[in-house]
Amino acid sequence: MLNALIKTMRPRQWVTKNVFIFAAIVFDKQLLIVDSFLRTLAGFLLFCLISSSVYIFNDLADIEADRQHPEKKNRPIPSGKLPVQVAWIACLILVAVTLGTGYWLTSRFAYVIGLYFLINVAYSKWLKHIPIVDVLIISTGFVLRVGAGVTLIHVERFSPWLYVVMTLLSLFLGFGKRRAELALLMHGAGSHRKVLDGYTLPLLDQYIMIVSGTTIVAYSLYTFSAPNVPENHSMMLTIPFVVYMIFRYLYLIEVKHAGGAPEEVLLSDRPFQIAMVLWGLVVLAVFYLS
16 A cells, blocks of 8 residues: 555656755756755745646546546556545645745745645536646646745846746647547547546647747846856757757657656657756756866
């Protein structure tokens, strides 16, 4: 039962989704400040736990639909490996612990993770059935992660451009996820996820084309116009890596039929991983060595 609970908490997704909380400390040049790093690390761990409570709640809300899904039916809750009552208790404990500890860090951080949880409860119960809104809510979750990082430190040079880039990037991933799900389930998609009846592959391709292009433009503008980037425009060296990662993800969606779980792409696709590591190294070099 413990193994089933841990699996439901999705620890594999902790780093790939919650790492964005470090955006503020990295881009505000405070990564080497011990106090700021420890506070952000604590916030990261708490966001992992509140994310896990959302995963548990979502599985509880989707239990019947997941039992009809070719892959999700094997998850601990729909398969019966994790009793529903135990899952509810674990969810409530996680929420109580994260909100209490988060308030101890800073009240603003507690408000952000509380808002994140409430939005995702509304998503699990109602909003995930509304086309476009469902992806916008997913995008909001990533933006809140960035905002949570801002509440943990005294920000001096963090650029609002990163909120724009994060919004567009998460929309890109969200629509890519919906496309992969629709392509996998095809004609029976609506019986597995109701919102998929509101999408078509051509429509999703148009959405993806729009947000992928605007993501590249917004990130490019950030690299030379944001107030916190080096004046020598060296941040522009990171643009090719971002372009490659977006194109690579599109390739995986269209050709390899991946993308149903973006975090799995990050954990399994080696070219994508290499590009992401190189981007990170160049960012650190630009901000901390130039």
